[in-house]
Amino acid sequence: MTHDCSFLEDLDLADDQLSFAEGRRDSHATDFGTEQSGGVFPDAVVYPERTADVSAILEAATERGVPVTPYAAGTGLEGNAVPARGGISLDLTRMDDIVDYRPDDFQIDVGPGIIGSAVDEHVAPDGLFFPPLPSSGDISTIGGMIATDASGMQTVRYGEVADWVLGLEAVLADGTVVETGSRASKTSSGYNLTDLLVGSEGTLAVVTEATLELSGRPEQIRGGRAIFETLEDAAEAISEAVRTEVDVAKIELVDGLSARMANRYLGGDLPDAPMVFLEFHANHGIATEIDLCRTIFEGHGVRQFEVSADETAMADLWEARRELAYAMRNYEPELEPLHPGDVTVPISSYPEIVREVKRLADEHDLLVPCYGHAGDGNLHYSPLVDLDDPDQLERGERVYREVVERAIEMGGTATGEHGIGQGKRKYLEPEHGAGAVDAMRSVKHALDPTGTLNPGKLFPETEAGEDVRRPRR
Amino acid sequence: MTHDCSFLEDLDLADDQLSFAEGRRDSHATDFGTEQSGGVFPDAVVYPERTADVSAILEAATERGVPVTPYAAGTGLEGNAVPARGGISLDLTRMDDIVDYRPDDFQIDVGPGIIGSAVDEHVAPDGLFFPPLPSSGDISTIGGMIATDASGMQTVRYGEVADWVLGLEAVLADGTVVETGSRASKTSSGYNLTDLLVGSEGTLAVVTEATLELSGRPEQIRGGRAIFETLEDAAEAISEAVRTEVDVAKIELVDGLSARMANRYLGGDLPDAPMVFLEFHANHGIATEIDLCRTIFEGHGVRQFEVSADETAMADLWEARRELAYAMRNYEPELEPLHPGDVTVPISSYPEIVREVKRLADEHDLLVPCYGHAGDGNLHYSPLVDLDDPDQLERGERVYREVVERAIEMGGTATGEHGIGQGKRKYLEPEHGAGAVDAMRSVKHALDPTGTLNPGKLFPETEAGEDVRRPRR
Numbered sequence: 001m002t003h004d005c006s007f008l009e010d011l012d013l014a015d016d017q018l019s020f021a022e023g024r025r026d027s028h029a030t031d032f033g034t035e036q037s038g039g040v041f042p043d044a045v046v047y048p049e050r051t052a053d054v055s056a057i058l059e060a061a062t063e064r065g066v067p068v069t070p071y072a073a074g075t076g077l078e079g080n081a082v083p084a085r086g087g088i089s090l091d092l093t094r095m096d097d098i099v100d101y102r103p104d105d106f107q108i109d110v111g112p113g114i115i116g117s118a119v120d121e122h123v124a125p126d127g128l129f130f131p132p133l134p135s136s137g138d139i140s141t142i143g144g145m146i147a148t149d150a151s152g153m154q155t156v157r158y159g160e161v162a163d164w165v166l167g168l169e170a171v172l173a174d175g176t177v178v179e180t181g182s183r184a185s186k187t188s189s190g191y192n193l194t195d196l197l198v199g200s201e202g203t204l205a206v207v208t209e210a211t212l213e214l215s216g217r218p219e220q221i222r223g224g225r226a227i228f229e230t231l232e233d234a235a236e237a238i239s240e241a242v243r244t245e246v247d248v249a250k251i252e253l254v255d256g257l258s259a260r261m262a263n264r265y266l267g268g269d270l271p272d273a274p275m276v277f278l279e280f281h282a283n284h285g286i287a288t289e290i291d292l293c294r295t296i297f298e299g300h301g302v303r304q305f306e307v308s309a310d311e312t313a314m315a316d317l318w319e320a321r322r323e324l325a326y327a328m329r330n331y332e333p334e335l336e337p338l339h340p341g342d343v344t345v346p347i348s349s350y351p352e353i354v355r356e357v358k359r360l361a362d363e364h365d366l367l368v369p370c371y372g373h374a375g376d377g378n379l380h381y382s383p384l385v386d387l388d389d390p391d392q393l394e395r396g397e398r399v400y401r402e403v404v405e406r407a408i409e410m411g412g413t414a415t416g417e418h419g420i421g422q423g424k425r426k427y428l429e430p431e432h433g434a435g436a437v438d439a440m441r442s443v444k445h446a447l448d449p450t451g452t453l454n455p456g457k458l459f460p461e462t463e464a465g466e467d468v469r470r471p472r473r
Numbered sequence: 474m475t476h477d478c479s480f481l482e483d484l485d486l487a488d489d490q491l492s493f494a495e496g497r498r499d500s501h502a503t504d505f506g507t508e509q510s511g512g513v514f515p516d517a518v519v520y521p522e523r524t525a526d527v528s529a530i531l532e533a534a535t536e537r538g539v540p541v542t543p544y545a546a547g548t549g550l551e552g553n554a555v556p557a558r559g560g561i562s563l564d565l566t567r568m569d570d571i572v573d574y575r576p577d578d579f580q581i582d583v584g585p586g587i588i589g590s591a592v593d594e595h596v597a598p599d600g601l602f603f604p605p606l607p608s609s610g611d612i613s614t615i616g617g618m619i620a621t622d623a624s625g626m627q628t629v630r631y632g633e634v635a636d637w638v639l640g641l642e643a644v645l646a647d648g649t650v651v652e653t654g655s656r657a658s659k660t661s662s663g664y665n666l667t668d669l670l671v672g673s674e675g676t677l678a679v680v681t682e683a684t685l686e687l688s689g690r691p692e693q694i695r696g697g698r699a700i701f702e703t704l705e706d707a708a709e710a711i712s713e714a715v716r717t718e719v720d721v722a723k724i725e726l727v728d729g730l731s732a733r734m735a736n737r738y739l740g741g742d743l744p745d746a747p748m749v750f751l752e753f754h755a756n757h758g759i760a761t762e763i764d765l766c767r768t769i770f771e772g773h774g775v776r777q778f779e780v781s782a783d784e785t786a787m788a789d790l791w792e793a794r795r796e797l798a799y800a801m802r803n804y805e806p807e808l809e810p811l812h813p814g815d816v817t818v819p820i821s822s823y824p825e826i827v828r829e830v831k832r833l834a835d836e837h838d839l840l841v842p843c844y845g846h847a848g849d850g851n852l853h854y855s856p857l858v859d860l861d862d863p864d865q866l867e868r869g870e871r872v873y874r875e876v877v878e879r880a881i882e883m884g885g886t887a888t889g890e891h892g893i894g895q896g897k898r899k900y901l902e903p904e905h906g907a908g909a910v911d912a913m914r915s916v917k918h919a920l921d922p923t924g925t926l927n928p929g930k931l932f933p934e935t936e937a938g939e940d941v942r943r944p945r946r
Contacts, residue, residue, distance in 0.1 A: 104821040105819040182817075183884030184819055184849075185819070186633050187622075187817060187889055192669060283758060283761075347658065376657075376658050411655065413662045414662050419662075435649045435652070438651075439920060443916055446916055447912060
C-alpha cells in the first residue's frame with residue numbers, strides 16, 4: 001500500500017506545499033464518519049495552489065501509478081476522501097479563492113477549497129445566497145459538496161448542489177484541464193460533463209473551479225416546531241404536507257429518542273416526543289402556507305405547533321434540532337452511534353421507512369435514533385451500540401444494513417447526500433443493477449484508465465478495501 | 474453509405490415492425506430543420522415495441538457495424554434524428570405507453586414515443602403537469618425531448634427537461650439494458666448516468682423508458698402582452714425583470730420584424746413593434762408580481778402593458794406569438810428563413826446579443842427576425858434569404874454563424890434547447906474547448922466503442938457529414 005512519492009519533490013512546488021510528515025499524513029486519513037483509517041495513510045500530502053499544480057501532480061502520479069485522493073475539510077461520512085490505497089492526499093483547501101462574481105447573472109466562480117458559508121457571506125450584501133448548503137456548510141468545502149452532490153435542509157425547496165452548479169473547471173487523471181457547462185442558464189450543447197462530475201467523488205477528475213448559481217433571499221422567513229404524539233403521525237404529516245406541495249423551505253423530522261437525547265443535553269421542559277422543525281420562505285402568502293401546514297398537521301394529531309417571525313424565537317424553537325449532533329454524542333458514554341449516513345426514499349414511502357427503523361430496532365433490541373431532511377424522504381439513523389460487545393455490534397450492523405435494503409426496495413437510494421465512499425460500496429449494484437454499474441465502470445475507465453483517482457471508492461470491489469472503514473468512537 | 478440490413482429479418486419482429494420501403498425510408502430522412510436529407514436515407518426503418526426489441530436490434534447492428542439512429546416525431550431542428558450514415562432508423566413512436574403513474578410521488582413512467590401533451594392530459598385530473606414541455610409539446614415526443622434536453626417557454630420558472638427526469642431505462646449499443654437514477658427525489662449514489670444520457674442525442678444509448686417528475690398546477694395564471702418602442706428597450710426590460718427575480722412563468726420576446734409578419738398574417742391593428750408575451754403562475758401574490766413587472770417595464774418605456782385572468786382574453790393577447798411560426802413561413806414567398814435554431818446567453822448579456830443580431834442584419838443588408846424564450850437568455854433568429862441567390866445565402870450563413878460566435882464569446886451556448894445534431898457540430902469545440910470535447914469522445918467510446926449509435930452527430934468530424942444539413946425551403 002505504500003507508494004514512492006519522492007517524485008513530488010521534482011515538481012515546481014514550494015516547500016510548504018508538500019509534506020511527508022506523519023502528523024500530516026495521519027490527519028488526512030480520517031473523516032467525520034471514520035475515526036480510524038484502518039491502517040491506510042497517504043504517503044504524502046500535497047497542497048496545490050493553482051490549477052497548474054493539480055495538473056502537474058496528476059500527470060506525474062498517473063505516469064507512476066501512484067493513487068491520488070482529493071481531500072479538503074474531511075467532513076465526509078462515508079470515507080469518501082480517506083485514501084484507501086495510500087499514495088497522495090491532494091489537499092485542496094488552499095484553492096479557496098473567489099475567482100469572479102457576477103451578481104447581475106446570479107453567478108460566482110470559486111475554488112474548490114472555499115468553505116460553503118464563505119460563499120454566502122460574500123454574496124449576502126447583494127441579497128443573494130447559495131441555497132443547497134448542507135448542515136455542515138460552515139465547515140465543509142464547495143469542492144466536497146460537489147464531490148458528493150451534497151444537499152441539506154433547504155433542498156426540499158431549492159434542490160441539491162447539482163442543481164446550482166453551472167459549470168466546472170476540472171483536471172483529468174492525465175493532467176488535462178477541461179471546462180464544462182456554460183454561463184447560460186440552459187444549454188443542450190454536448191454531453192453534460194458537469195453533472196457527470198458532480199457526485200463522482202473525485203474518481204473521474206479533480207474539480208479546480210466551480211461556477212455556482214445563486215438565488216435571491218426570500219423576503220419573508222418564519223421558523224417553527226411541531227410536536228407529535230407518535231413518530232408515525234409525524235412521518236405521515238410530513239408526507240402529506242409535501243404531497244400537498246406546502247411551500248416549506250425546511251421540514252426536519254426528529255424521533256422521540258433523538259428528542260430525549262436533545263432534551264437531556266439541553267435541559268428545558270420539552271416532552272421526549274417526535275418533533276418536526278419547520279422553516280418557511282416566501283415573498284408572498286407565507287401565512288397561508290403556514291396555515292395549510294398546520295391544518296394538515298392537525299389532521300395527524302399534532303400536539304403543539306409554534307411558528308415565529310422573530311429571529312431569537314426561531315432560534316429557540318430550533319434549538320433541539322441544532323444541538324442534536326452534540327446531544328447524541330453525550331447521551332450514554334458506553335453507547336456509540338454506528339454509522340452516521342442516510343437513506344432517502346420516495347415521499348409516499350416515508351412513513352414506511354420510519355416504521356421499518358423502529359420495527360428493526362425492537363426486533364434487535366437496540367436504540368436507533370432517527371432524524372432527517374424529511375421533506376426529501378431523507379432519513380439519518382444510527383443504531384446505538386457498545387462497540388466492545390460483538391453481539392450488539394453485529395445486531396447494529398444488521399439493522400443498519402436492513403434499513404438500506406428496505407430503502408432500495410422502496411425505489412429509494414442507499415445514500416441521499418453523502419455519496420458511496422467506502423461505506424456503501426456494497427449497495428451500488430443492488431441499487432443500480434449490474435448493467436448500470438458496468439456502464440459507470442466504463443466511464444471511469446474512459447476518463448481515468450489507470451485508476452489514479454481515488455481508488456477503492458464508490459465501486460464494489462473484491463480486493464481489500466471493503467472493511468477499512470470503522471465506526472467513529 | 475448503404476448498409477445491408479437484411480439481418481433484421483432474422484430477429485424476432487413482426488412483419489409490420491420492419492420496412493425497407495422507399496417511402497418509409499424517405500420519411501425518416503428529414504426533420505423540421507431540414508427539408509432535404511442531403512441524399513442520406515436509412516436503409517431500413519424498424520419499429521420496436523418493447524425494450525427487448527431495442528436490445529436485440531442494437532446488439533445485432535453493433536455486431537455488423539450497422540449505424541442505428543433513433544427517431545420519433547422528427548420535430549428536431551438540427552438534423553439530430555436524421556441518419557447521417559444510413560443504416561437503421563429506429564422509430565420509437567410505438568413505445569408510447571404510460572407504464573406506471575404514481576401521483577402520490579408526482580412521478581410517471583413513460584415510453585420514449587409518447588407525445589409530451591399526452592403526459593399532461595393523463596395527469597391533469599390530479600391537478601398535475603409536466604412543466605418543461607417545449608412549444609412543440611403537442612407533436613414532439615418525450616424521448617426526443619430527453620435526447621436534446623429540450624426546454625420551452627416555462628423553463629424560466631420551472632427549468633429544463635433534465636430537471637424533471639428522475640431516471641431512465643436505456644439500451645447501450647451492445648444491447649445491454651441499464652437503469653439509471655432513483656425514485657427518491659435526491660440521490661448521491663454513483664455516477665449520474667441519467668443526466669449524462671439526457672441531451673446526448675441518442676449517441677450513447679437508446680432511452681426505452683423515462684421516470685418523469687410532475688408538478689402541481691399553480692392556483693393562479695395570468696397572461697399578458699407588453700409593447701415597446703424599441704427592441705433594445707424590450708430586451709433591457711426583460712433582463713432587468715429576470716435579474717429582479719420577478720416570478721414569471723413565460724417571458725417571450727418578439728422583435729418588430731416578427732411582429733410585422735404576425736400582424737400581416739393575422740390582420741388586426743397591433744403596431745409592428747417589439748412585443749413581450751408574459752404569463753404569471755402563482756399560488757400567492759400574483760398581482761404584486763405583475764405590478765413589479767409593470768413598474769420595471771415602465772422604466773424601459775413600455776407603450777402598452779395588458780394582463781388578463783380570462784382564458785379567452787389571454788389567448789387573444791398571445792395570438793401573435795402563437796401564430797408566429799406560420800406567419801414567418803407566409804411572409805415573403807421568395808424569402809426563406811435560414812436555420813431555425815437558437816443561441817442562449819447569460820441574462821445580463823441578453824440586450825447585447827439582441828443588438829448584435831440587428832447590427833449584423835444591417836451590416837449584411839438582410840432581414841433577420843428574432844424572438845425567443847427571453848427569460849432564459851434564449852434567442853431564435855433566422856436570416857431571411859432567397860435560397861437561389863448565392864450571395865444572399867452566403868451573407869445569411871455569415872450572419873447566422875457570427876451570432877453563434879458572439880453568443881459563445883459572451884459565455885453562452887451555441888444551442889440552448891435543440892442540441893448539436895448535424896447543424897452545430899462545428900461549434901462544439903469553440904464552446905467547450907478541446908479538452909472537454911476529447912473527454913466527451915472518451916465517454917462516447919466507452920459506451921459505444923464501435924460507433925453504432927447516431928454517427929455523424931454532435932462531434933465535429935473532418936469526413937463527410939458536415940454539410941448534409943440543408944435549410945428548409
